[in-house]
Amino acid sequence: MGGIVRHDWQVSEVEALFALPFADLMFQAQSTHRAHHSPNAVQMSTLLSIKTGACPEDCAYCPQSVRYDTGLERERLVPLDEVRKSAQAAKDAGATRFCMGAAWRSPKKKDVDAVVAMIREVRALGMETCATLGMLTPAQAHELKDAGLDYYNHNVDTSPEFYGEIITTRTYQDRLDTLSAVRDAGLNVCCGGIVGMGETTRDRASMLATLANLPQHPESVPINQLVRVPGTPLAGQKDVDPFDFVRTIAVARIVMPKAFVRLSAGREVMSDELQSLCFLAGANSIFYGEKLLTTGNPDVARDRALLTRLGIEPFTPPGLAAVADAHAHEEPHVHGPGCSHAHAPARPGAACNATRQR
Ligand code: SAM
Numbered sequence: 001m002g003g004i005v006r007h008d009w010q011v012s013e014v015e016a017l018f019a020l021p022f023a024d025l026m027f028q029a030q031s032t033h034r035a036h037h038s039p040n041a042v043q044m045s046t047l048l049s050i051k052t053g054a055c056p057e058d059c060a061y062c063p064q065s066v067r068y069d070t071g072l073e074r075e076r077l078v079p080l081d082e083v084r085k086s087a088q089a090a091k092d093a094g095a096t097r098f099c100m101g102a103a104w105r106s107p108k109k110k111d112v113d114a115v116v117a118m119i120r121e122v123r124a125l126g127m128e129t130c131a132t133l134g135m136l137t138p139a140q141a142h143e144l145k146d147a148g149l150d151y152y153n154h155n156v157d158t159s160p161e162f163y164g165e166i167i168t169t170r171t172y173q174d175r176l177d178t179l180s181a182v183r184d185a186g187l188n189v190c191c192g193g194i195v196g197m198g199e200t201t202r203d204r205a206s207m208l209a210t211l212a213n214l215p216q217h218p219e220s221v222p223i224n225q226l227v228r229v230p231g232t233p234l235a236g237q238k239d240v241d242p243f244d245f246v247r248t249i250a251v252a253r254i255v256m257p258k259a260f261v262r263l264s265a266g267r268e269v270m271s272d273e274l275q276s277l278c279f280l281a282g283a284n285s286i287f288y289g290e291k292l293l294t295t296g297n298p299d300v301a302r303d304r305a306l307l308t309r310l311g312i313e314p315f316t317p318p319g320l321a322a323v324a325d326a327h328a329h330e331e332p333h334v335h336g337p338g339c340s341h342a343h344a345p346a347r348p349g350a351a352c353n354a355t356r357q358r
């Protein structure tokens with residue numbers, strides 16, 4: 001139960017985890033979580049859509065596909081200066097990673113050049129960088145790595161069996177090829193999927209088995225609940241049973257013990273209690289900030305209040321310890337009225353993450 005790292009999961013074994021009594025599943029997920037992670041720390045990433053809308057792909061969940069009328073305005077590439085300002089604001093609010101998303105099937109040369117410049121700007125602020133730009137060639141993955149990119153997000157989205165119901169313009173194998181290119185370039189992999197598109201529990205198990213059976217587990221696993229955007233083919237999907245969503249998080253935690261499991265899209269409509277169950281099930285990362293790419297996310301005040309009530313602290317990645325060292329002249333202290341660290345929820349009495357990381 002300590003959370004052995006395996007790459008040989010049978011779908012039936014993963015399905016059996018989903019079928020456990022809820023308390024047994026939660027106990028196993030918590031035990032695995034505590035064997036590999038700090039139990040009360042959550043990593044925070046902020047998203048920015050650097051190029052919105054008019055995407056040629058037909059992903060049935062996506063408001064940015066040119067094929068569906070979702071009322072979204074097509075936008076040009078966001079200027080570098082605006083990217084820097086957004087990243088600085090995200091950092092000031094407490095995010096440690098800045099994720100740039102573009103509605104492309106795959107980037108062209110000029111697109112990669114522009115993103116390289118963005119990565120350099122964001123890195124210079126002392127944040128981790130992530131990008132999600134569609135399919136990549138090995139050469140493009142290397143170029144992004146050389147620019148200083150830390151993570152690349154590319155989701156499998158669902159099971160190989162259900163995939164054809166959701167996307168027809170690229171294959172599951174295309175996705176796996178991009179993931180190999182990203183991994184081979186030495187980038188950290190961020191790869192997960194969506195719950196609530198009409199898939200079965202077996203599909204959820206099969207998606208998680210696919211992720212867990214990759215040669216190396218993704219460092220980051222975003223579990224999204226479908227945001228039902230009017231105009232998309234999936235707008236009329238049924239609600240996800242909240243316990244089934246928590247189960248998906250718990251099973252992801254068990255089969256990928258070392259990964260950061262991110263409670264991703266869909267949080268805006270989740271109660272604080274449901275989110276807390278997700279953290280108990282092993283979620284230890286969130287998208288933080290009022291907007292995802294084109295849809296809403298809980299506002300910063302609500303998230304800070306929730307994290308404070310739960311005694312959760314923001315996770316500072318070891319690689320950013322140098323940033324925390326900017327505070328190194330200070331003595332370690334606890335949060336209180338005098339603490340000016342905007343990046344930590346000010347729960348009086350909690351050790352300040354900025355100085356603890358030294
Ligand atoms: N165009 C790139 C691609 O598809 O790889 C990058 C951006 S795309 C918006 C990134 C991911 O966001 C998708 O793979 C999907 O998992 C997630 N996503 C998009 N729309 C969503 C929605 N309505 N609800 C939940 N997740 C969504």
Ligand code: DTB
Pocket residue numbers: 047063101132153155192193222223224227264265292293294295296
């Ligand atoms: C991921 O798995 N979820 C994020 C991120 N990776 C890029 C995107 C969620 C998008 C939700 C719909 C929208 O805001 O457009």
Ligand code: SF4
Pocket residue numbers: 055056057058059062063064065102103104105134
């Ligand atoms: Fe395009 Fe990505 Fe949306 Fe698919 S998910 S339509 S590839 S932006």
